[in-house]
Amino acid sequence: MGNQDRRERLQDTAIEVLAEHGGRGLTHRAVDTAAGVPLGTAKNYFPTRQALLRAVAERCVELYRDVPRPAPGDRKTLVAMISALLADVAGPGRPRLLAYLELQAEAARAPWLAGIVDAIAEADFAAFEEAQRAAGLPVTPERAATVTLALHAAIPHLLAGGPRTLTATGLDDPAGFARDLLDSVYGRAGDGMP
Known part of the structure; x- marks a missing residue:
């Protein structure tokens, strides 16, 4: 799996985590666990919570444009x-x-x-x-x-x-x-x- 594919997979998983657990539940650990990747993977792609939120928002925009x-x-x-x-x-x-x-x-x-x-x-x-x-x-x-x-x-x-x-x-x-x-x-x- 390439970096871009893994990034999108993590973004899609972060959307699911945010939907299921709300803003407080959106953590790097929760995304890693839900995606079934080693702990620290999401933080490697999105180093801060702000970066993680930005990634989710940008992916939502992409998905919206694909409808x-x-x-x-x-x-x-x-x-x-x-x-x-x-x-x-x-x-x-x-x-x-x-x-x-x-x-x-x-x-x-x-x-x-x-x-x-x-x-x-x-x-x-x-x-x-x-x-x-x-x-x-x-x-x-x-x-x-x-x-x-x-x-x-x-x-x-x-x-x-x-x-x-x-x-x-x-x-x-x-x-x-x-x-x-x-x-x-x-x-x-x-x-x-x-």
Whole structure:
């Protein structure tokens, strides 16, 4: 295994550790143990806790950029896309998103980290605005931001999985939530809206 492969493996393991154990649980020893490598390996690649956090944040940015983003051709396809993204939060995307939320909490106290994780949010706002435009919706920056902020606000609730909250917010039905969100921002699809 080459140095770059080992580095990425350690970064991916650090994401899992951060997701499972939170910010306090992210230690070099925990990463080494979870990765099944000799103690001191993570510290060799990322000498300080700040370096380890930076590595996790940079890997989250890389993973975010690797997510395919097909352009939805209509509103129905956009609903399906949003629904799939919401379902992913509680499914395969769970560790990455838990780690991202932990990074955001850390960034509240570490401005250097805020600059890295902000790249994900910035790209997300642009991607969702473009998706709404591609779906033929009458996009304005404010409408696009409202949809994106609502989706971001849904993430912690989906991760926590509280059944009463999910039911009360409609998040227990991701497709219904996506439809209702777009209806709230753009009007109902059958009311002369795309």
